[in-house]
Amino acid sequence: MQLMEKIRTIAKRYDIKRKWFRFSRSPLSVVGLVVVAVVIFLALAAPFITPYPRQAGLQTNLRDKFLPPSSKNLFGTDQLGRDVFTRTIFGFQYSLMMAGVVLLLVVPPGVVLGLIAGYYRGGWVDMAIMRISDVFIAVPPLVLALSIASVLTPSAFNAMMAVSLMWWPWYTRLTYNATSSVRNEYFVQASEVMGENSFRIMFAEILPNCLGSILTKITLDVGWVILLGSALSFVGLGAQPPTPDLGTMVAGGSIFLPGQWWISMFPAVAIIVVILGFNLLGDGIRDIFVEETR
Amino acid sequence: MRMSTFILRRTFYIVFSLFGLSILVFVLARVLPGDPARLAAGNNAPAWAVEQLRKQLGLDKPLYIQYFVWLNDVFHGNLGYSTTTRVDISSLVIKYLPASIELIVLAALFQIAGAFILGIIAGRYSYKAPDNLIRLVSYIGISIPAFVLAIILQLVFSYYFKIFPTTGELSTGIAGPHTVTGFVTIDSLIAGKFNVFGNALWHMVLPAAALCTGAMCQDARIIRSGMVENKDKDYISMAKSQGLPDRTVTLKYLLKPSMIPAVTVMGLDIAALMANAFLVEDIFNWPGFANLGLNFMINKDLNGIVALVLIIGIMYAIANIIVDVIVAYLDPRIRLMERGQ
Numbered sequence: 001m002q003l004m005e006k007i008r009t010i011a012k013r014y015d016i017k018r019k020w021f022r023f024s025r026s027p028l029s030v031v032g033l034v035v036v037a038v039v040i041f042l043a044l045a046a047p048f049i050t051p052y053p054r055q056a057g058l059q060t061n062l063r064d065k066f067l068p069p070s071s072k073n074l075f076g077t078d079q080l081g082r083d084v085f086t087r088t089i090f091g092f093q094y095s096l097m098m099a100g101v102v103l104l105l106v107v108p109p110g111v112v113l114g115l116i117a118g119y120y121r122g123g124w125v126d127m128a129i130m131r132i133s134d135v136f137i138a139v140p141p142l143v144l145a146l147s148i149a150s151v152l153t154p155s156a157f158n159a160m161m162a163v164s165l166m167w168w169p170w171y172t173r174l175t176y177n178a179t180s181s182v183r184n185e186y187f188v189q190a191s192e193v194m195g196e197n198s199f200r201i202m203f204a205e206i207l208p209n210c211l212g213s214i215l216t217k218i219t220l221d222v223g224w225v226i227l228l229g230s231a232l233s234f235v236g237l238g239a240q241p242p243t244p245d246l247g248t249m250v251a252g253g254s255i256f257l258p259g260q261w262w263i264s265m266f267p268a269v270a271i272i273v274v275i276l277g278f279n280l281l282g283d284g285i286r287d288i289f290v291e292e293t294r
Numbered sequence: 295m296r297m298s299t300f301i302l303r304r305t306f307y308i309v310f311s312l313f314g315l316s317i318l319v320f321v322l323a324r325v326l327p328g329d330p331a332r333l334a335a336g337n338n339a340p341a342w343a344v345e346q347l348r349k350q351l352g353l354d355k356p357l358y359i360q361y362f363v364w365l366n367d368v369f370h371g372n373l374g375y376s377t378t379t380r381v382d383i384s385s386l387v388i389k390y391l392p393a394s395i396e397l398i399v400l401a402a403l404f405q406i407a408g409a410f411i412l413g414i415i416a417g418r419y420s421y422k423a424p425d426n427l428i429r430l431v432s433y434i435g436i437s438i439p440a441f442v443l444a445i446i447l448q449l450v451f452s453y454y455f456k457i458f459p460t461t462g463e464l465s466t467g468i469a470g471p472h473t474v475t476g477f478v479t480i481d482s483l484i485a486g487k488f489n490v491f492g493n494a495l496w497h498m499v500l501p502a503a504a505l506c507t508g509a510m511c512q513d514a515r516i517i518r519s520g521m522v523e524n525k526d527k528d529y530i531s532m533a534k535s536q537g538l539p540d541r542t543v544t545l546k547y548l549l550k551p552s553m554i555p556a557v558t559v560m561g562l563d564i565a566a567l568m569a570n571a572f573l574v575e576d577i578f579n580w581p582g583f584a585n586l587g588l589n590f591m592i593n594k595d596l597n598g599i600v601a602l603v604l605i606i607g608i609m610y611a612i613a614n615i616i617v618d619v620i621v622a623y624l625d626p627r628i629r630l631m632e633r634g635q
């Protein structure tokens with residue numbers, strides 16, 4: 001009972017009902033939400049709903065290689081006779097994990113650095129943090145991620161590290177801009193005058209005002225991280241076989257084009273669907289926050 | 295006009311960032327696990343050969359000395375030798391860069407033209423059928439990774455319909471022009487070989503299309519939303535009420551302020567073009583810089599990787615300075631602010 005009460009107050013404070021109403025008016029946002037929900041469900045349920053879960057790992061079935069799509073193998077089989085449908089569904093698992101790990105590693109430090117730089121705007125701390133973040137932005141993200149991943153041993157873990165290392169500055173910049181814009185508002189000045197410590201001002205007064213844009217960016221970034229991760233895998237610097245990674249599957253299957261198109265095309269479509277879903281959802285979330293600030 | 299100070303300040307920041315970038319990559323390449331001398335010598339080389347090579351490549355010296363030696367060489371136009379193949383990297387860059395630049399320039403042209411055409415149509419007919427169709431297509435366009443699109447285009451247009459060539463820069467049997475600038479298109483025009491020029495362009499269409507689509511869709515949406523935002527402004531109603539033709543209102547009065555945010559984003563999109571080139575050149579077997587870079591990466595060629603990041607950083611910086619100048623020119627607010635200061 002108490003819990004329900006609590007949820008209700010939180011919902012009221014953040015105006016969840018009105019936001020949801022606005023969100024649900026846009027068909028594209030709802031499509032995005034549904035796609036994301038389905039992908040997450042498929043990824044979690046992969047071991048139970050796929051016909052040949054063991055073929056996501058080391059098991060091969062050379063007798064049935066290069067079978068075209070049929071009722072037995074919905075997406076056909078690959079060069080080792082593995083069911084492409086099974087591996088594609090398991091591929092969602094890896095993609096989502098990649099995005100989750102990278103964002104978990106990147107968002108907290110990025111946001112904190114942006115807060116600090118924005119709060120001490122104009123000082124040497126601001127200068128140091130922002131100039132260092134400039135360095136990471138001076139070259140296209142994929143190029144830097146590729147370079148870092150290439151000097152490491154290729155593996156899924158190192159690909160995540162490489163992507164994380166060049167992703168944090170974007171959160172620093174976002175939070176920095178958001179912080180600078182509320183830095184001189186009256187409520188911040190009031191807290192300062194009341195002798196509130198700066199740590200509390202940053203996290204309790206300023207941060208809540210930045211959450212909308214950070215949340216939007218996180219949702220949109222899931223798609224971009226997956227895209228970047230699949231690009232790394234595509235050139236062989238990400239997850240190594242037999243991990244069922246969508247980028248690796250596209251790369252491995254592209255050798256068999258155009259004859260056995262199903263080996264690469266189904267994973268390719270799966271990548272597009274995941275990214276599209278998160279983009280639509282992210283735009284929907286942005287719309288509800290943007291309208292508010294207007 | 296304080297334009298010059300503005301550009302100077304931007305250039306200073308960018309040069310500073312490039313220095314930082316060179317330190318970052320240089321240090322990463324040497325600190326991360328893996329012995330560069332061992333990599334250069336190969337797995338089967340005896341220990342004394344590895345040590346000899348370490349001395350020869352200067353890898354036995356402290357890290358900061360290695361960096362200053364390298365930096366000194368860079369200022370003399372020498373990017374060092376490939377740690378794996380011992381080839382002079384500068385000569386490789388000169389050989390492979392033109393093909394990439396040709397591709398990226400064509401892709402940028404596609405991107406700009408396509409973004410304006412789609413954006414203007416969507417903005418002009420906002421909330422009507424053409425707008426909805428363009429919005430749907432651009433959502434998908436943004437969500438397709440360039441390497442996936444490259445494979446799909448290759449499958450459809452060169453394997454099934456056989457309209458475009460599958461891979462490479464020129465068809466077999468067509469001799470490349472005599473090298474003057476290194477750019478196949480320019481060289482063939484200089485030599486007056488128009489069939490070679492046409493053939494080269496023909497090979498560039500699919501890779502350029504794969505490169506530019508994502509950025510193009512993004513820009514089209516920004517142009518569209520800018521136009522929709524400005525549509526209700528008083529100056530547009532005024533222009534309309536004065537009886538100006540629809541075309542003039544859209545193209546002259548509505549488009550100009552709406553394209554400023556798009557041009558700013560286009561600067562960032564150049565990054566996408568250069569980065570995607572890595573995968574797209576690989577798929578189309580394009581003899582370009584990105585393909586060379588990918589080889590460096592796969593062979594763990596440390597000097598090569600550092601040189602690669604630096605050159606791409608410089609190209610990106612130049613592109614962004616150009617975009618800044620264009621934006622400052624387009625936006626009278628920036629121009630006047632500079633003047634007023």
